[in-house]
Amino acid sequence: MSNRITDPDCLFCKIVAGQLPANVVADEEKVLAFRDIDPKAPLHVLVVPKDHHADVTTLAHADGATLAELVKLGSRIAADEAGGEFRLVFNTGPSSGQSVFHVHGHVLGGRDMGWPPG
Numbered sequence: 001m002s003n004r005i006t007d008p009d010c011l012f013c014k015i016v017a018g019q020l021p022a023n024v025v026a027d028e029e030k031v032l033a034f035r036d037i038d039p040k041a042p043l044h045v046l047v048v049p050k051d052h053h054a055d056v057t058t059l060a061h062a063d064g065a066t067l068a069e070l071v072k073l074g075s076r077i078a079a080d081e082a083g084g085e086f087r088l089v090f091n092t093g094p095s096s097g098q099s100v101f102h103v104h105g106h107v108l109g110g111r112d113m114g115w116p117p118g
């Protein structure tokens, strides 16, 4: 039996559980990567923990090792698909643009990017 932390109302928990389809790039013990449904760059993958945590701050406090796994997986995908240069974004809170409250890192690459972000 799985001891996974889940929220039955969470979109990304449903993707993790295989209840909703996703274009999965990597499936590891603790983390999953899938393509963003509305990509903002040639590479736009979301890296998520399989356990439900609302945002990156919560994850950092609860399970820093899994946060490190997310970063390593995002780096590896960027190396494979975008020459190893990428932007990793964790929108945190509604004013930052977070709309799904299951922590996810946006791995963006494959084009030049401006700074500061909007």
Ligand code: AMP
Residues within 6 Å of the ligand: 011, 022, 034, 035, 036, 037, 038, 039, 046, 091, 097, 098, 099, 100, 101
């Ligand atoms: P954020 O606004 O930072 O919370 O990012 C949420 C991201 O999830 C957005 O970039 C959406 O395009 C993406 N998204 C929403 N639903 C899905 C889905 N079913 N599959 C893949 N990506 C999704």
